[in-house]
Amino acid sequence: MISHTIGSVALKILGMVVSTLTFLKVKPNHLTTLGVVMCVVTGFAFAKGNFYLAGWLLIVAGLFDMVDGMVARIAEAETPFGAFYDSIMDRYSDLILYLGILIYYGTNDRMAYVVLVGVCMMGSVLTSYARARAECLIPKCKVGFLERPERIVLLLIGAFSYHIDQVLWVLAVLSNWTVIHRMIYTRSVLNSPTTKSADPKSTEP
Numbered sequence: 001m002i003s004h005t006i007g008s009v010a011l012k013i014l015g016m017v018v019s020t021l022t023f024l025k026v027k028p029n030h031l032t033t034l035g036v037v038m039c040v041v042t043g044f045a046f047a048k049g050n051f052y053l054a055g056w057l058l059i060v061a062g063l064f065d066m067v068d069g070m071v072a073r074i075a076e077a078e079t080p081f082g083a084f085y086d087s088i089m090d091r092y093s094d095l096i097l098y099l100g101i102l103i104y105y106g107t108n109d110r111m112a113y114v115v116l117v118g119v120c121m122m123g124s125v126l127t128s129y130a131r132a133r134a135e136c137l138i139p140k141c142k143v144g145f146l147e148r149p150e151r152i153v154l155l156l157i158g159a160f161s162y163h164i165d166q167v168l169w170v171l172a173v174l175s176n177w178t179v180i181h182r183m184i185y186t187r188s189v190l191n192s193p194t195t196k197s198a199d200p201k202s203t204e205p
Helices: 002-023 028-047 051-074 080-107 111-134 148-161 164-190 193-198
Strands: none
Touching: 002 051, 028 051, 028 080, 051 080, 051 148, 080 111, 080 148, 111 148, 111 164, 148 164
C-alpha cells in the first residue's frame, strides 16, 4: 500500500515535470544532452570517491534520461534521429560513469579493480551492440537480465551503500552473461526450422 502510494506520487510529480517541459517547448534532444552533462558531473564525483553525491547526481541524470522520451511523445516530436541520438548518448553516459569509477581505482592504485571496471565497460557496450546486431538478423533479441536500467539501479545501490566493489563484480558477471545469452538466443533462432524455411537462401544440408 505504501509503495503504491509512493509510486503514484512519483508518477504525478514526473507528469508535472514533463508537462512543464512540454509547455516550455524544451526539445527532447536538449534533455538528452543535459543527461550526458549530468553523467560527466557524476563521473567526476565517482572519480573523487564521493559515492553518496554520485548517487544523487545519477538520479538527476536518470531523470533527464526518462523525461526526454516522454516529452518527445507528448509533444509529438519523436524522430528517427532522436531515437538514434538518444541511443548513442546512452552509451556515452554509461562509459563516462565507468570512466569515473576507473579513475577512482587507478588513483588509489587498485589495479585489479581497474581491470574489473574495464570488464564492466565491455559488458555494458556489448549488451546493446549484441541486441542491435542480432536484430539485423532476427526480429527481436531483448533477452538477458542486465540491461541499462538494471545497471543504473545497481550503481545506485553501490553508490549509496558504499559497496561499489561488490556491485562491480555483479555488473561484470551479469552484463557479460547477458551478451552471451543474446548470442546463444540469436543462434538458436537462426537455426530454428521456422527461420530456415523462411530464408530463401537457406538450403538443406
